[in-house]
Every structure is written in structure tokens, then in C-alpha cells.
Amino acid sequence: MLPVLTVQSSSGDTIDFQVGIILDLRSRDSPVGQIGMSCLSMAYSDFYSLHRDYKTRLVLHVRDSNGSVVDAAAAALHLIQDVKVDAIIGPQKSLQANFVMDLGDRARIPIISFSATSPSLIPQTSYFVQTAQSDADQVQAIASIAEAFQSAFPKSASDDVITKELYKMMSMQTRVFVVHTSQSLGTRVFLKAKEIGMMSEGYAWIVTSGLTDLFNMVDSDVAEAMQGVLGVKPLIPKSKELQSFTSRLIRMFLQADDLDIKPADASVFGLWAYDTLSALAMAAERVGNNGTTSMKNKANVDPRCTFALGISETGPKLLQELLATRFKGLAGEFNLVNGQLKQTPYQIVNIVERAERDVGIWKPSAEVSRITFRTIIWPGDSKVAPRGWEFPANGKKLRIGVPQKPGFNEFLKVETDPSTNRTEVRGYYKDIFDSVMATLPYAIPHEYVPYPFYNPDGSQAGSYNDLVYEVSLQEKYDAAFGDITITANRSIYADFSLPYAEGGVTSIVPIKYEDAHNVFTFLKPLTKELWLTTAIFYFATALAIWILGSRSITASRDSPGQHAGIICYFPFFPGEGIRGSLLCLVLVSWASVANLLNSTYTASLSSRLTVQKLQPTVTDVVQLITNGDYVGCQQGSFLVGFLKNLGFKESRIRTYNSSEDCDKALMLGSKNGGISAYYDVLPHIRILLSRYCGKYMMVGPTYRTDGFAFAFPKGSPAVADISRAIINLTENGIIKEFEQQLSDNSACTVPDNNSSPTSVTLRSFWVLFLITGCVMVTCLLVSQFMYLSKNRPFLQRMSDFKAKILSRADAWSKYLKKSNPSSLPKTTSTGDQLPRS
Structure with missing residues (x-):
């Protein structure tokens, strides 16, 4: 065992910095303390052998924490109060550091740990320095492995009863486990996992750097149990200095008879310990050169504790x-960022036999998808990446909830035999579900469990929302299928597969047929706007013809009746000069419009007299809301909330549990206790239209919603595979075949409201009317211009702005008398026009 000793300065000319070291030096469960102390001793010897000219020396005071938080705190208190250290290296564990760092904060002494890696330590005090990679840095690297192999991560085994926890995890769907424990607990976990068969094919195990770094020191039976494990540890760059240090470290441990550990490689914790002491010695030298000594002549009582602590003058500068x-x-x-060692790349290794194979490198800036893995040997000597989950083979079947209701069961019918309590499920959605299950690359034992929507007395017992929520609880149901629409609210509680049936909400209303024997049927071919526009242009054209004709025909004054006759037969006698041509242009343009209107009117009227016109009783949502009509939807569905969002009052929404009830309500109408329109999803609407042929029609827009899908609990690994199976069935045309079979069973063709004739609108003729109007106005302007140019006295008189209003009226009167025609133009036998009278 390494001795607990004090390293003192060898010269009286040097400035001493007292440094305490607190490690677990006798713990067999955690050899980090022994390795760390060995590396600190080597670092001390190497550093001052290399820097003999330094004016400062670190004086080391080593204390054993015995793996106890209390002993670590007592050692720190002794070093601060009695030894009056300038800094403390350690303690070894995060729990110990959590207490000791508070003492360092009060005494203003840096607490420097190369092995306490908890990410929660750094924010607590600025006097704690973490010269090791934080556990938070490993999370991203581990997540990268999980994402690359599409795995899920449950909680790791607890410290209570390893066997019980492993069996519990074995019964779960998850097959990927992350082990983040001490070496002692980790080795026992793997030994037991191998014993009960959890180190076989299909499983994946990932260990953090604490276990990966010390793998070279585990026993052979533990190494055998860890075959196929993936490990994560900081990437250490190779160098000659590292190679030399590793050789000396291994040799030192082999020669030490009192050490019970024999590392085969340098531990990353030992390297961090080595660099920590070197960094502290460099910092001490800079502080010493600035004239600061380690004398602590001041004492102060911290109000937060009951004992006196020496407040270090050197500590803050040493920390800086x-x-x-x-x-x-x-x-x-070695680079500290916010009191923590800067994040570096991580090495991903694969344990095969007694070696750690390098299979990948994760960099902080790298994206998960860009990580390239070499061939990995997984547990069970498998080269196939595990899916990360399996349905446990413990005889438990997946409980599939299916909606049981008296009506709207054309797609899925659920019946329970009361004598045998056996549930029979059949229908379109059940066929799709069976096809999806058969497509999966593995078998999922399952059974159907009815979800009753109604109690025996007929009262409502549940809804689709309740069924989805029950799936999320996993108490009665593990999944559900049927006409379950994906909604935003339901997605909060459950995960859905891709839709296997189309979505969309629309409405149907009763059909009324137009009476072909109505006395006003002859007006129906054209809309009111088109009739009105035609009349306006007819009279405008007649007026233009009269104006132009009055200037083209020179004769004595005639009666108004004669003028009307002239207008009618003038096209056959175009008159003389350009004025007659202008009149022809107006007549030709109007004739074009009149001929098209006549042919269109004739065709539309003929169609109306021979084909029945289908008309909806209601046309849109606005009309329903304005009239205060009642609307209906399926009971227990999401459509009640959907209709409320459209603007319907809840008191105007009625729910039904069968298509027969909907039919009766639509026939009664809102005024007789029924409804004016029924809303439902498209598959149910089409079934209703085919069942009640010719009675109803779809109106209004189709509101977009997601389709029907399978519901699973949140995080269920089966969702991805089932969604892929649905995609395959869709691309292969199997789902289309099911839909075709369903539509072939319909005995009626849905009436098409677009096949009947419709009234011709003004939009169809507005261009022709525009052309006619332009021709008419142009001809009138040209005629007026020509006349005014030949009657200059009139122009002069009209231009006299001082003339009185009566004079202007008199001028207009004479003008009109002069321009009034007297007779038709006469021509000679040779076609020459006779002179005017």
C-alpha cells in the first residue's frame, strides 16, 4: 500500500505551498485512489526534476478518506484548520466532494478533483475545479451510439438486489442497458447478467468511462461475462511521454508487494491526477513570483458554521x-473552461476477449448520423446490431383494445359470446391489423380485449379518447386499433403508427329534386345576373342603333313607330358612308352575343326538362349556423369538439350511435327533432351514402384530419416497425385491395350532384358583353366626333361658356330637329344615291 506521507521542501530558499490530498487509499472496490496517488507521486518527482530552477515547491499532505463522506470532510477540515493548506486535491468521489467543496468555499481554498465527475458539482461554488471530464460529456457520446443503432435506454440496475432488478429488466421490452456504476457493483452486475442469460444475442450493454477505464484490471471471469460490451472513455492522444509514463507506472505497481492491483495500462484518472499536480505546481510558481507567500496570519469566523476557519490569502490567487x-x-x-476540463473526443471500444477494440470516435462537434462504426461484436458473438427491444417471451400476450359498439361497425365488428366469454373480431380494420402483424419480422403474441362504449342499460360508458388514455396507462390495454383518428389531444397520451385509412371530415344532407313542371322553369337556364345583364345590353344596343341610325338616314320626320321599324330593318339598308358601317358593327357584335345566348339557353332548358336536378337542402356551414339548425355526429368521437370549433353551439349538436338513427334524424329535419346535416369521417360518410342510395349527398368542404391508426403507449418500440409494415402494405397494393373489396360490397352508386345541368352564369359571357359594350361606345364616339366636326357653328355656340343655360338648351333642341330623319334613302337604278331634299 502506498504510504500516507508528507512531501516537504528540500531548500529553505523556496516558497512552500501547502497542498492537501484526500483519496480512498485502501478501498479494494475502487482502485482509482491508489492509481491516482501513484500518479501524483510520479508527477511530483517528474515535475521538480524537470524544473529545478523553480522558486516554489508544493508540500503534499496526504489523507485517506476510507471511502467515507464523513472521513473525507474531517480530513479536509483538519487540513484547512491545522495544516492551513493553500489547496486540496480531491476528494475522490462526487458525494465526498459535494461536502468538502463547501468548506473550501468558506475558507477560499481551491478544491481540485480529478475523479469526481458529477455534472452537478460545478455550479455550486467557484472554488471547486473539475480536472476530469464531466459525466455530462459522456451523455452525448452514449446518445450517439443509441441513435446510430436506434436503441432505447431504460434506467440502469439499482444497488439493492441485483438479481431481482435484472429479472425485472429482462421481462421488459428494452434490450439496451447503460451501466454507470462503480467497478465493484458493475462487475457483479455483469456476472449475474451472464448467469441468467442477459449477455446473449439481442442484448446491448454500454458502460461509461468509470468501468471502461478499469476494464484491464478485472478478473478473467468478469471479462468473459462482459464480451460484446460497448464502452465509452475519453480519447487520450498517443505520445512518447505517455508511453514512457505508462511503462514506469506498470513497473512500479508490479514491484510493489503491498499493492493488490496490477493495471495493464494507464488509467485516465491517473493521467488526470498527473496533469492536475503539474498544473497546480505551475500556478504556484506564478503566484510565488508575484511575491505572495502562503502565510495565513488572519483568522475569521464564518457565520455559516460553528467552527473557525482560516481565510486563505493565497487561495484566490492560486485559483486564478x-x-x-x-x-x-x-x-x-489541459484547459479549464468554467472550472471544468474542456470536453474532448470520446473513444468507443468493443470488449472482445481481454482486449478493447477501437470501433469509433465521437467528437463534440460531430452529428450522430456522421459517426462511422467499425464492425462490432455484440453479446452472443453476434455481428448483427440488436433492435434494442423485444417482446418478452414470458407467455404474456399483448392486449389489443378494440372498440365495441352497437352501430357504425361496418369496418370493425366486435361480439362477445356471453356463454364462453369469447371475443370475436372481424371486419376491414381487423384484416389490415392481421396483415401488418404477419409482415413484421418477429411474432407478437396478442389477444383482443373489447372496449365497451355503452353499458348494458344503454348509457355511454366510454369514448375513443378514453380508449386511447387507457392504452397510455397500460393497465388493461397495451395497444388499440379500429376507427381511431389521430388527433393532437390523443397524441399527448399515446404514440400512433402511420395512418392505414384516409382522414378528412365532411357532411351529408338530404337531397331534394327540382320540379321540371314549375311554371318558372324557363327562367332557370340563366342566372338572375345574366338575365339582368342581357336586358341592359339589349336596351343599350337599341338606343345606340337609334342614335346612329338617325344620323345615317336622311328623310322627313317620321313618327316614333316608324323609327322603331327603321331600327329593325336597317341592317338590310346600311345607308351611306361610314355611319352606316358603324351601325353594322354594333349590330354584328350584338348578334354574336344573342346567338350564343340563344343556343346556350336552348341546350340548358332541354336538359332541365329531361334530367332531374339534384339539389342539397343545405349548402354550407355558414347557412347551418345562421339558421340555428341542428347537426349530428357519431357518439363518442372527436367530432363534437370539432363541430364546436367550426362555430356550432353545443346545444345544436346531437350524437348518434348507429347509421339507422342518423337516417331517421336526417329525414325528420331540425324542425321536427332531427338534424339538417350529419358530420363524420370520410370512410363512414361513404358507407352511409352507399347504404342510403339517392337520399343524401355530400356538401361543403372536406376538412383535413389525420386518418385511422394503431395506438400504442408513449415510447413503444413497436410503433416504428408497424409503421414500416403499413408503408410496405400500401406500396404493395394490399391495403388498396382491401379498400376495393369494401367498395365492391356497396350496392349503390353515390349520386353525383355535378352531373345535372346548372344555370349558366354571367361569368361565362362577360368577355362577350365587354366586347359588345366597347364596340358600341366606340361607334357612338366616332359618330359624335364626325357630326361635331361638320357643325362648327354649333361647336362654337356650345363652347361659349358665357351663354345662358336656356341658350344651350335651345341649341340642343335645334340640333335634334335638324338631325331627325324624314325618309329612307333613295337610289337610282344604277345604284347612285339621289340628292338629299
Whole structure:
């Protein structure tokens, strides 16, 4: 055993810095203390042999904590009060450091640990320095392994009863375990795990650096039990200094008769201990060169405790210099960030026989998906990566919950024989579930457990939300399937597979047929807007023809009736010059519109008189809400909340438990105790339309929702494999075949409300009306311009802004009299126009 000794200065000219060391020096369960003390002794000898010119020396005072928190605290208190140390290296364990660091904080003395790796230690006090890699750094590396092999991590075994806990874990689905314990407990765990068959194919074990680092010192039976284990430990860069140190360390342990451990390699904790003492000696030298001594002449009583502690003057400066120390040590770069050794890459090793095979390296900046693993030998001498979970082969079947209800069971019907209490499940969704189970690469023993929606007296006993919640509890059901829609609320409690049936919510309403013998049927081919626009353009065109015609025909004044006749037969007598051409343009453009309207009207009216027109009683949600109509949905579904979100009052929502009840309610209508529209998911809507052929039709938009899926408890490993099986069945067309068989059983074709004729809207003709209007206005403007250019006296008189209103009216009156035609134009036999009268 290494002696508990004090290393003193060899010269009176040097400045002494008192340093306490607290380690577990006699514990066989944890050899870190013995290795650490050996490395500290070697570091002390090597450092001052190399730096003989240093004006400072560390004086080491070693104390054994005996693996006890109380002994570690007592040793620290003695070193602070009596020895008046400037710093303490240790203690070894995190629980010990948790108490000792508080003493160091009160005395302003740095507590430096190379083996206490708990991440909870650093935030507590600035006087605690962690010169080891924190356990938090390992978490990311371990998570990288898990993600790479798609594994799940349960809690590791407890310290109480190893065998009981292992059997409990063996009965679980998880097959990946992380062991983060001391060497003593870890070795016993693996020995027992091998004994009960948990080190066989299909299992995966991962150990943290505390066990990985000390693997070279375990017995042969423990090493045999750990075959195939993956280990994580800090990556130590190779160097000549490290090789020389390792050789000397091993030789020292082999020559020491009083040491019961024989390491075959250098421990990372020993390397951290070596670098820690070197860093502390460098910091002490810089403090000493600044003229500070380790004298502590002041004493003070900390109000937080009942004993007196010497407040160190050197401690804060020593801490400041230590945190600023940077150098390349045996364990790699020594660099403290926020009082903690900077995170470095981790080495992932695979235990095969007595060796640790390097299979991968994790770097802090690397992403999980970019880690490349070499071939790994898993437990059971397997080269196939375990799935990370299995259904336990303990005779327990997976309890599959299936909704049991009197109606809406076209897709899934659940019946229980009261005499035998045997449950029979059949239907479309059951066929899909069986196909999915058959596709999985492993067998899942299961049984169907009914979930009754109604009590024997007819009252509601549960809902789909309740079924999903029961699955999350895993007390009665381990999974569930049926017409279970994925919703945001349900996903809080359970995990769902990919949908195996389409989603979407829509409504159906009763159909009413248009009466073809209605006296106003002749008005139906065109919409009101189109009728109104046609009339406006008819009269506008007639007015334009009259204006243009009055300027093209020179004759005596005629009666208004004669003017109307002129308008009707003027196209056959185009008159003279450009004015007659303008009139023709207006007539031609209007004739084009009139001919198209006439042909369209004729075709639409003929269709209406020969084909029955299907019309919904209600067209949209707004109309239902405005009218205060009642709407219905399936009882126990999510649709009640869905309809409330659409804007319906809860008092206007009625629920039904069978399609027959829905049919009766739709026939009655809102005013007679029924409903005006029924809402449901698309698969059920299609079944209703096919069952009640010709009575209902879908209206309004189809609201997007997720489809039907299998429900599992949160974190269930089966979800991923079942989702992949559903994808395969979809791509292979098997689910499509099931859907086709279901649709073939429908004895009716759903009426299509788009097959009947509809009224022609203004939108179909607005371009033609626009062209006609433009031609008409253009012709009028051209005619007016030509007339005004030939009647300049009139223009001059109209331009006289000083003329009175009566004068302007008189000018207009004479203008109209002058432009009034008197007779039709006359032509000679040769076609020459006769002179005007």
C-alpha cells in the first residue's frame, strides 16, 4: 500500500505551498485512489526534476478518506484548520466532494478533483475545479451510439438486489442497458447478467468511462461475462511521454508487494491526477513570483458554521492562476473552461476477449448520423446490431383494445359470446391489423380485449379518447386499433403508427329534386345576373342603333313607330358612308352575343326538362349556423369538439350511435327533432351514402384530419416497425385491395350532384358583353366626333361658356330637329344615291 506521507521542501530558499490530498487509499472496490496517488507521486518527482530552477515547491499532505463522506470532510477540515493548506486535491468521489467543496468555499481554498465527475458539482461554488471530464460529456457520446443503432435506454440496475432488478429488466421490452456504476457493483452486475442469460444475442450493454477505464484490471471471469460490451472513455492522444509514463507506472505497481492491483495500462484518472499536480505546481510558481507567500496570519469566523476557519490569502490567487493554466499534458490539452476540463473526443471500444477494440470516435462537434462504426461484436458473438427491444417471451400476450359498439361497425365488428366469454373480431380494420402483424419480422403474441362504449342499460360508458388514455396507462390495454383518428389531444397520451385509412371530415344532407313542371322553369337556364345583364345590353344596343341610325338616314320626320321599324330593318339598308358601317358593327357584335345566348339557353332548358336536378337542402356551414339548425355526429368521437370549433353551439349538436338513427334524424329535419346535416369521417360518410342510395349527398368542404391508426403507449418500440409494415402494405397494393373489396360490397352508386345541368352564369359571357359594350361606345364616339366636326357653328355656340343655360338648351333642341330623319334613302337604278331634299 502506498504510504500516507508528507512531501516537504528540500531548500529553505523556496516558497512552500501547502497542498492537501484526500483519496480512498485502501478501498479494494475502487482502485482509482491508489492509481491516482501513484500518479501524483510520479508527477511530483517528474515535475521538480524537470524544473529545478523553480522558486516554489508544493508540500503534499496526504489523507485517506476510507471511502467515507464523513472521513473525507474531517480530513479536509483538519487540513484547512491545522495544516492551513493553500489547496486540496480531491476528494475522490462526487458525494465526498459535494461536502468538502463547501468548506473550501468558506475558507477560499481551491478544491481540485480529478475523479469526481458529477455534472452537478460545478455550479455550486467557484472554488471547486473539475480536472476530469464531466459525466455530462459522456451523455452525448452514449446518445450517439443509441441513435446510430436506434436503441432505447431504460434506467440502469439499482444497488439493492441485483438479481431481482435484472429479472425485472429482462421481462421488459428494452434490450439496451447503460451501466454507470462503480467497478465493484458493475462487475457483479455483469456476472449475474451472464448467469441468467442477459449477455446473449439481442442484448446491448454500454458502460461509461468509470468501468471502461478499469476494464484491464478485472478478473478473467468478469471479462468473459462482459464480451460484446460497448464502452465509452475519453480519447487520450498517443505520445512518447505517455508511453514512457505508462511503462514506469506498470513497473512500479508490479514491484510493489503491498499493492493488490496490477493495471495493464494507464488509467485516465491517473493521467488526470498527473496533469492536475503539474498544473497546480505551475500556478504556484506564478503566484510565488508575484511575491505572495502562503502565510495565513488572519483568522475569521464564518457565520455559516460553528467552527473557525482560516481565510486563505493565497487561495484566490492560486485559483486564478490555475484556471488560466494551459499546457499539453499526458491526458491531452489541459484547459479549464468554467472550472471544468474542456470536453474532448470520446473513444468507443468493443470488449472482445481481454482486449478493447477501437470501433469509433465521437467528437463534440460531430452529428450522430456522421459517426462511422467499425464492425462490432455484440453479446452472443453476434455481428448483427440488436433492435434494442423485444417482446418478452414470458407467455404474456399483448392486449389489443378494440372498440365495441352497437352501430357504425361496418369496418370493425366486435361480439362477445356471453356463454364462453369469447371475443370475436372481424371486419376491414381487423384484416389490415392481421396483415401488418404477419409482415413484421418477429411474432407478437396478442389477444383482443373489447372496449365497451355503452353499458348494458344503454348509457355511454366510454369514448375513443378514453380508449386511447387507457392504452397510455397500460393497465388493461397495451395497444388499440379500429376507427381511431389521430388527433393532437390523443397524441399527448399515446404514440400512433402511420395512418392505414384516409382522414378528412365532411357532411351529408338530404337531397331534394327540382320540379321540371314549375311554371318558372324557363327562367332557370340563366342566372338572375345574366338575365339582368342581357336586358341592359339589349336596351343599350337599341338606343345606340337609334342614335346612329338617325344620323345615317336622311328623310322627313317620321313618327316614333316608324323609327322603331327603321331600327329593325336597317341592317338590310346600311345607308351611306361610314355611319352606316358603324351601325353594322354594333349590330354584328350584338348578334354574336344573342346567338350564343340563344343556343346556350336552348341546350340548358332541354336538359332541365329531361334530367332531374339534384339539389342539397343545405349548402354550407355558414347557412347551418345562421339558421340555428341542428347537426349530428357519431357518439363518442372527436367530432363534437370539432363541430364546436367550426362555430356550432353545443346545444345544436346531437350524437348518434348507429347509421339507422342518423337516417331517421336526417329525414325528420331540425324542425321536427332531427338534424339538417350529419358530420363524420370520410370512410363512414361513404358507407352511409352507399347504404342510403339517392337520399343524401355530400356538401361543403372536406376538412383535413389525420386518418385511422394503431395506438400504442408513449415510447413503444413497436410503433416504428408497424409503421414500416403499413408503408410496405400500401406500396404493395394490399391495403388498396382491401379498400376495393369494401367498395365492391356497396350496392349503390353515390349520386353525383355535378352531373345535372346548372344555370349558366354571367361569368361565362362577360368577355362577350365587354366586347359588345366597347364596340358600341366606340361607334357612338366616332359618330359624335364626325357630326361635331361638320357643325362648327354649333361647336362654337356650345363652347361659349358665357351663354345662358336656356341658350344651350335651345341649341340642343335645334340640333335634334335638324338631325331627325324624314325618309329612307333613295337610289337610282344604277345604284347612285339621289340628292338629299
